Amino acid sequence: MKDLLELRNEIDQIDNEIVSLFEQRMHISEQVAQYKIRTGKKVFDKERESEKLKTLSSKASNEFIRHGIWELFEQIMSVSRKKQYQLLGAEGMLEKPDFTKVDRLVEKKPTVVFQGVEGAYSQQAMQQFFSEQHDSFHVETWRDAMEAIRRKQADFAVLPLENSSAGIVSENYDLLAEYDAYIVGEQVLKIDHALLGLANADETEIRTVYSHPQALMQCSKYLEEHKEWEEISLKNTAVSAQKVKQDAKVHQAAIASPVTAELYGLKVIKEGIQDNQTNCTRFVIVTADPVYQKDARHIALCLELPHTVGSLYHTLSHFIYNNINMINIQSRPKPDKNWEYRFFIDIEGNLEDEGVQNALGGLKEETSFLKILGTY
Known part of the structure; x- marks a missing residue:
């Protein structure tokens, strides 16, 4: 029987061969990307990849190996696609988000809408964000606030998204997905009940x-x-x-x-009857136009994925391979399908960052729905 050291040496030799073969494969993937740049073909060919995975996994000697081959090559193909997206981005072939960069978010005295009545926490968040340089009015519901900016009755709306103790305000996540409105700012408010x-x-x-x-x-x-x-x-x-x-x-x-x-x-x-004495609520500032300040460092996304094994994992890997930090992820049920979900993800970065553009290019091809909710 071989001793452990000898077995490990054999594994090391095989691993070295795998590394060499992987580099060869990636080199060929780059050539594929160049071909797609010339011909305008899409990077993600789901049908071909599925057939390839079936063919490779069928060569396995048992069910365990079959599953391992499928998982291994699915990951290899995913890495290959990410390299191709990077090459497409370097050639300016990825579609850029249709957002307008501005030096200042507010150029004139804005009108801001908040939900509730005088004294509401939303009003306090509004006052902290805009200081005194604004006009404002209040409405009965958060949907009314979104309607107000849609109809251009207000320039901005203030919505609570998340509390550090009670969690997300689910209705407002759904409204952000439903309306053509964009997050342009954030205000964290200390909540004292x-x-x-x-x-x-x-x-x-x-x-x-x-x-x-x-x-x-x-x-x-x-x-x-x-x-x-x-x-x-x-x-x-x-x-x-x-x-x-x-x-x-x-x-x-x-x-x-x-x-x-x-x-x-x-x-x-x-006073101070809240459970958590550091209780805070995160509010977002929303407008009807896709604009962002040039120094924005956060991007909010809403996406829907194929209802298949590993789809969320492969989606998140776009951030890993482009060195993007994900700072928040939430899920909400899709309104038209039971037990399927849409995801709300916040990442660090600016829309002009090369890595962000590469990741967004990949997400656009590989998700069933993608919306940039805003950048702030």
């Missing part, structure tokens, strides 16, 4: 608490201490404070920002 009531209210008298569903989730530990309270969800935290003021019932309270207490003449019964 307080229990607000009438001037003569006391914590022991509260029986009903109003707030947005996410705010109720973010204060779940505090609310768990008061199981006798009825929790009622409303569309906005500030709307909840407004209702408590209008109803004028001492047993009602709202979970909202302390800022709204001043706006609606309510008392802060208890």
Whole structure:
């Protein structure tokens, strides 16, 4: 029986041969890319690759090896395609995203729309992003906000996308996929929730608490201490404070920002009731035009994939081979197909980066749907 050292030496020899053969194959792939550059043929030929994989895997001596050959050559072909995309990009053959680069996002006093009423967290995020140089109005729903920019009633809309405690605002991810609107900015807002009531209210008298569903989730530990309270969800935290003021019932309270207490003449019964004291919400600034500031360093994508084994893995590898850092990925059900999903991915980079263009070129060919949601 051969000893371990001898076996390892044999494996090393085989591995060296594999490396040499792989380099030869990649050299031929480059020649294929040059042919495709001259003829305008697409890089990804799914039918040919499927037939090739079937042929190669059929040569295996058993089922385990068959599966391994399929996986190995599927990866080799994927690497080959990425090299071809890079060569196409170097020749200027990849279609560039139809976005306009601008020096400044805001050239004149903009009109900004937010969901809720005065005092809403969306309004606070808007004020931090635009400072005082803007006009604004509020609407009842986030869809109304998207409609406002679509109809050019507002230049920008402010949407919450994700909370550090309660997770994503799924409705707004869906709206970004649905509307021709583009993310151009981001504002992270520290969220401090307080229990607000009438001037003569006391914590022991509260029986009903109003707030947005996410705010109720973010204060779940505090609310768990008061199981006798009825929790009622409303569309906005500030709307909840407004209702408590209008109803004028001492047993009602709202979970909202302390800022709204001043706006609606309510008392802060208890501050800092959120579970996570570093609680933050990420808001995005959205507009109807595909523009981006020249120094933008993040790109948001929405994509749909073939419902096949390994499709997400091969999609993400486009970022790996172009040295792109992925900073966020979320999934949402496709509205027209059960148990199939679209993915929302944030990456680092600028639309002018060569690696970004190569990755986007590959994604466009190999996904069933790709939309650049914006860059900021």
